[in-house]
Every structure is written in structure tokens, then in C-alpha cells.
Amino acid sequence: MKQFMLNFFIFISFQSPCIKSQQQYSPNQAFNCSNESLYTCNGQHPSCTSFLTYKSQPPYNSVATIALLTSSNLSKLALINNVSETTVFPTNKDIIIPINCSCSHQYYQANTTYNIEPQSLTYFVVANTTFQGLATCGSMKRANPYNEFELKQGFELKVPLRCACPTKDQILSGTKYLLTYRLTFGESLNHVASKFNITPKSVLTANGITKSNTLYAFTTILIPLPDEPSISQTVIQRYKPTTPLPSERSKAKKSTKVGVVAALCSFLVLTVVVTVFGVIYMKIKRKNEGMMEDEVLPADLLAKIARFERVIKVYSFKELQVATQNFDHKRWIKGCVYWGVFGNKILGVKKMGIDVCKQVNMLSKINHINLVKLYGFCKHQDCWYLVFEYMKMGSLREWVKETHSLCKRVQIAIDVANGLRYLHDFTKPGYVHNNLNTSNILLDGVERAKISNFSLARMIDDGNDNSVLSRVVGTRGYMAPDYLGNVLITAKVDVYSFGVVLLELITGKDAVFRHGGQEVLLSTTVGAIMEGDNAERELWGWIDLGHEANERMDHAVQVVKLSMKCLKQDPESRPSMDEIVSSLVKIQVDLQIVAGCM
Numbered sequence: 001m002k003q004f005m006l007n008f009f010i011f012i013s014f015q016s017p018c019i020k021s022q023q024q025y026s027p028n029q030a031f032n033c034s035n036e037s038l039y040t041c042n043g044q045h046p047s048c049t050s051f052l053t054y055k056s057q058p059p060y061n062s063v064a065t066i067a068l069l070t071s072s073n074l075s076k077l078a079l080i081n082n083v084s085e086t087t088v089f090p091t092n093k094d095i096i097i098p099i100n101c102s103c104s105h106q107y108y109q110a111n112t113t114y115n116i117e118p119q120s121l122t123y124f125v126v127a128n129t130t131f132q133g134l135a136t137c138g139s140m141k142r143a144n145p146y147n148e149f150e151l152k153q154g155f156e157l158k159v160p161l162r163c164a165c166p167t168k169d170q171i172l173s174g175t176k177y178l179l180t181y182r183l184t185f186g187e188s189l190n191h192v193a194s195k196f197n198i199t200p201k202s203v204l205t206a207n208g209i210t211k212s213n214t215l216y217a218f219t220t221i222l223i224p225l226p227d228e229p230s231i232s233q234t235v236i237q238r239y240k241p242t243t244p245l246p247s248e249r250s251k252a253k254k255s256t257k258v259g260v261v262a263a264l265c266s267f268l269v270l271t272v273v274v275t276v277f278g279v280i281y282m283k284i285k286r287k288n289e290g291m292m293e294d295e296v297l298p299a300d301l302l303a304k305i306a307r308f309e310r311v312i313k314v315y316s317f318k319e320l321q322v323a324t325q326n327f328d329h330k331r332w333i334k335g336c337v338y339w340g341v342f343g344n345k346i347l348g349v350k351k352m353g354i355d356v357c358k359q360v361n362m363l364s365k366i367n368h369i370n371l372v373k374l375y376g377f378c379k380h381q382d383c384w385y386l387v388f389e390y391m392k393m394g395s396l397r398e399w400v401k402e403t404h405s406l407c408k409r410v411q412i413a414i415d416v417a418n419g420l421r422y423l424h425d426f427t428k429p430g431y432v433h434n435n436l437n438t439s440n441i442l443l444d445g446v447e448r449a450k451i452s453n454f455s456l457a458r459m460i461d462d463g464n465d466n467s468v469l470s471r472v473v474g475t476r477g478y479m480a481p482d483y484l485g486n487v488l489i490t491a492k493v494d495v496y497s498f499g500v501v502l503l504e505l506i507t508g509k510d511a512v513f514r515h516g517g518q519e520v521l522l523s524t525t526v527g528a529i530m531e532g533d534n535a536e537r538e539l540w541g542w543i544d545l546g547h548e549a550n551e552r553m554d555h556a557v558q559v560v561k562l563s564m565k566c567l568k569q570d571p572e573s574r575p576s577m578d579e580i581v582s583s584l585v586k587i588q589v590d591l592q593i594v595a596g597c598m
Contacts, residue, residue: 023039023040023042023164023206023207023208023222024040024207024208025207025208025209025215025219025221033123033124033137033138033141033148037136037138037139037162038107038108038109038136038139038160038162039107039108039162039163039164039222040106040107040108041103041106041107041108042167043103043108043164043165043166043167043168044165044166044167044168044171045165046102046103046165047100047101047102047103047165048101048102048165048166048177049098049099049100049101049177049228050098050099050100050101050108050110050163050164050165050177050178050179050180051080051096051097051098051099051163051177051178051179051180051225051229052070052096052097052099052110052134052161052162052163052179052180053094053095053096053097053179053180053181053182054066054070054094054095054097054132054134055092055093055094055095055132056089056090056091056092056093056095057091057092058091060130061088061089061090061091062086062087062088062089062367063077063078063081063083063084063085063086063087063089064085064086064366064367064368065367066095066097067097067426068368068422068426069112069114069130069131070097070099070110070112070134070161071099071110071111071112071113071426072097072098072099073098073428074426074427074428075428076098077095077096077097077098080096080098080228080229080230080231081095081096081231082230082231085365086364086365086367094231095231096179096229096230096231099161099163101163101164101165104160107139107160108162108163108164108165109139109160109161109162109163110160110161110163111158111159111160111161112159112161113156113157113158113159114126114130114131114156114157114159115154115155115156115157116151116152116153116154116155116156116157117153121151121152121153122148122149122151123137123140123141123144123148123151123157124137124148126140126157126159127140127159128218131159131161132182133182133218133219133220134161134162134180134182134220135159135160135161135162136160136162139160140157140158140159140160143157143158143159143160144157144158146589152589152592154411154414154585154588155585155589156581156582156585161180162180162220163178163180164178164180164222165178166178166224170206170224174226175202175206175224175225175226176225176226176227176228177224177225177227177228177229178206178222178223178224178225179196179222179223179225179229180220180221180222180223181220181221181222181223182218182219182220183215183216183217183218183219183220183221184217184218185217185218186217187215187217188215189203189204189215192221192223196223196225196229198223198224198225198226202224203221203222203223203224205224206221206222206223206224207221207222312360312363312364312374312375312376312377313375313376313377313387314376314377314378315376315377315378315385315387316378317378317380317385319342319378320340320349320378320380320385320387323340323341323342323347323349324338324339324340324349325340327349333348333394334394334395336350336351336352337349337350337351338350339390340387342375342387345390346390347375347387347388347389347390348387348388348389348390348391349385349386349387350385350386350388351383351384351385352383352384352385352386352455353383353384354384354455355384356377356384356386356455359386359454359455359457360374360377360386362431362454362457362459363454365427366422366423366427366431368418368419368422368426369418369448369450370415370416370418370419370422370448370449370450370451371419371422371423371450371451371452372388372389372391372442372450372451372452373388373389374386374387374388374389375387375388375389388452389450391442391443391444391450391452392443392444392445393442393443393444393445393447394442394443395438395439395440395441395442395443396412396438396439396441396442396443396449396501396504396505397437397438397439397441397510399412399443399447400438400504400505400508401508402508403508406552406555406556406591407588407591407592408447409505409506409559410555410559410584410587410588410591411448411588412441412443412447412448412449412505413501413502413505413559413584414581414584414585414588415448415449415450416436416441416449416451416498416501417498417577417580417581417584418581419449419450419451420433420436420451420494420495420498420577421577421578421580421581423451423457423494424460424491424494424576424577425576425577425578429459429460430459430460430491431454431457431458431459431460432457432458432460432489432490432491432493432494433451433454433456433457433494433497434456434457434458434474434489434493434494435453435455435456435457435474435475435478435497436451436478436494436497436498436501437475437477437478437497437500437501437511438501438504438511439453439475440452440453441501456474458489460490460491475511476511476512477500477510477511477512477521477522477523478496478497478500478501478511479493479496479497480492480493480496480497480571481569482569482570482571490571491576491577492571492572492574493571494577495566495574495575495576495577495580496566496567496571496574498566498577498580499523499562499563499564499565499566499567499574500522500523500563500567502559502560502562502563502566503522503523503526503560503563504522505559506543506556506559506560506563507522507526507542507543509522509542510522511523523567526539526542526560526563526564527564527567529542530560530561530564536553536557539553539556539557539560540553543556543557543560552591555587555590555591558587559584559587562580562583562584562587566580
């Protein structure tokens, strides 16, 4: 214990000879918030593919959540760990994360972002607990404008992750990749080297270390690899069996005989049980075959569903009838949407007149807190039904008609922006929602927003940011002029629609409303005001802030100005969703400081 405390708390400043410009090990990086503690840009290339190791911990215990946390490629992360994209890992499982490492200023880093949670209100906690030492307190302080003692829940932090690219000498000696590995208590140099089937000397060389006893728990070291790592090729998850003592061998022989007898008995019992259940199953199957004739699903869709580890259930029509009390009017929400009780959950049920195969396929691959979650579907006769997350507060379209605080409005805008950013940038391939409007944005019981209705969504294929539709679809008042003219969709189509949503949030008016006896577009009307000489004064009559009008008008105007950037005629002049999220978070932070709202 004494040695552990020494290793953990004593910080050593030393200069080891840098062997042919290898990276320098920093033993105090986990605790020192005044230094960058990132790896210097001394590699042969300014950017490269690099790797991190991470131990799965809830809520970051699935391929999707770990990829989102580290801004990693979802498909590559699944492939390298030999799992599917929807896998949920057991706690403390070692995960290999592929990242894009690049030089920024004088340091290598892989960039990601993190929204502060209540338990992570300091740079130190975020770096060493959430990111498990893959980020450092000092580098986060440099990357963000916030005071380390005034971080608040909801702030979005830029997080530089520790990575590096091989030097010219390393490449010549056979090293193709560098992996950032966090040491745990009790790990020796030999132990770490054996995990990746490399020599202890190569680890020392890669980190500029002369003695192995200078390694400390909770710090990171670089692992030089001759090939791209794979969880199936490393020994991270393997355990070596211990050799029994001579005195124990005779006992082992006896226990082996007993084990064989027990195994035979268990096999006989299992055979009987399986046979009985097999007979029962076949009887039930024959009985129900006639009932299921109108619910036969396409073979290609069933094949796709079989590949998903996240449960997308195929419901029977009878289950939907029971849950919704035969689609009773008391269970009706709006349109063709009902709510039903499925076990201990209330879920929404939406009747669709179109084939939902593409939508189910898409929603099975994505998972984000600001996207309505799909639980399952059903095909009955010529109709399809989607079973999805129940959103208690209904659509944003009705919500904006009421008076709400500007803080709540900005938070909802951030929720929607984060959902779109995930669709555009964090799914592989990326998706364009293609029909964003306040009717397709739903609110849960605590007034947090989630995007729904992906029937018009389209993939962004092969890294291109556009695809062509055969006909114009969408909602009047939200469609970008470039989309209407060219029947071309890009991620900037969603940005334009989001600009209209921002205006609705601030003004409380519909995207298309009656003014002066005729229908007008909200975007056109507010746009004309903003081009005038007294724009901010004229906005007073349009912005609905109730009793907050005086103290928060400046912030509301900032939101309107952001919406105008989203509504620019030229698609390339519109900001990305990443830039929009950053702008909204800054407005939110300023609101919290000036107006004291949470």
C-alpha cells in the first residue's frame, strides 16, 4: 500500500535521453493541470490512424456510446473489437478505439467533445474518470474558454485525446501504428508488452524510458504495433491457466472422473428437456401458422434484423391490439398515432401506409438521446406499424405556442442540433433527415427534444455530401431554395430547416402563417426585418419572451442572427451543425451567467 501511494502521488521530473526523437513519457500527466501533457508532433506524418484502449463503463459501455464519446468511426470500432455496431459490452471490458490523430500547433491529438454531466464538473474528473486518462486536465484547460472552477452541467467541452504518429525511425524499424494505453495499478512492463505480443524493450524505446520501474499507474504509454490491432489478436482478454501443484494432481484426476459422470447426466437431462420443448413448440407453431399468414415479412428484412444485436422486435398485430385496447379512441394521440402499454412500458404505435423497411434498417443502426428510439414494428395485411419511444409532451409545434423561458427554448434548440449533428457526422454512412419541422420534433416528460419521423431520410453515400431525389418532398416553409430548385439534398438542407425551427422557437409563430390577410413564410418575414435599419427594435414585436423580454432580448436576438446564417441562400455559406451547437452552447452559457437560469 505504501508503495502504491508513492507511485500514485509522487511526481517525478526527469529528462530521459530521447532515442531517435521518440515520444517522452510523462509520469505526472494525470495530476498536473498546468501542463499540456500531449505528445509532440515529431512523427513522419502530420496525421495518421492511431488507437486508444478504454475500459467499458456505463453509460459508455456500447459500441455506439464509446464511438460517440471519442468521435470514433462506429463501423471500424465494431470491426476491430470483433462485434456488431449495436453491441453492449460487459463492464470493465478492454475496448480498442480507432481514431484519426493529427497535429495541432505542436501537439498530436484526436479531437472530440463532451457535454458536462452533474458528476463531472471539473476538467480533472472529465479527463481522468470519464476519459480514463486518455485526455489531460491541462490540455482541456487550454482548449476551452471556461474557468476550471465554474464548469456547469450542459457545457460542451472540447477534449483533445492523447495520440501520436510513428517517427521515421519507428517506421523503418517496422512500427506502423501507435496505441495509447493507460496503465492500471499493479501492471508491469512485461505484462503490458505481452498483451500486445511485442517486446518490453520496444515499449521503453517508444516512450523514451531507460528504466521500467519509472512506470506509474493511471498514466498513459505508447504501444508500438507492427500491424493494425484487433481484439481477437491481442491477449487483453485472455487468461493463462495455472499449473496445479504435484499434490493436487491426484485430486484433479478424481474430480475429472466425477466431472465426466456429472456431464453425462446433465447431457441426458438436457436432451429430454429439449425434446419436450421441441414437441410443444411444433404444436404451437402449427396452431399459429394460419394466424400469421397475413404477417409474413420480407425475407431480406428478416435477414437484416437477424444481424442486429440491439433488439428490434417484430410484433404481432395481436400484441398491438392488446397494448392499444384495439386502437381505442382513448389511446389516440394524433393522426395515425396511438399509445399502448407493452409490459411495464408505455410506447407509441404509428400506422404507416408505406413500406418501412428502409426506415427500420436505418433506425436499427443509430442510437442517440436526441433521436426517438424505435422498439419494433409489425406488418399486418397491407399496413405497417412502428412501435417507438413514447414522448409524453407531444410535438414542438404545440409547445412553441405557449410562453416558455428563453433558457428552455435554447435547450430544446441544442437538443435538436445535437440530434442532427449525430445524423450528419457520427453515423456511417451519414444521414440527412430531409423533413425537419416542429411537428417532427417531440418532447419527453422533462421537455427535452428528440427528432422523429425518418420516412424521408436519405444516406450520404461514400463521403459525398449530396444525393438526388426523383421528386420534391418535404414540408412547406422548411424546404431550402437549393433543394426546391435542383431536387438535390445535402446536409445543408437540414441546416436550413433548423434555421426555420429556431425562428419558431423564438417567435412562437408557425413556419407558414397568415399576415395581412395572406399566407407568408416566417423565414422571409423575419429575414426582411433583419435587413432593415432598425432590425432589433422591430424584432421586439415578434419575439415572444413574456416577462423576460427586457433582460434577455439580447440573447434572443443572437438566436435570430444564428437562424439567419442557417437560412442563407447559398448552401455552402450555411454553418455546419457542429458550429451551430457551439454557438447555441455559448448563448446558453451566457444566459446562465447573466440571467441565472438553468
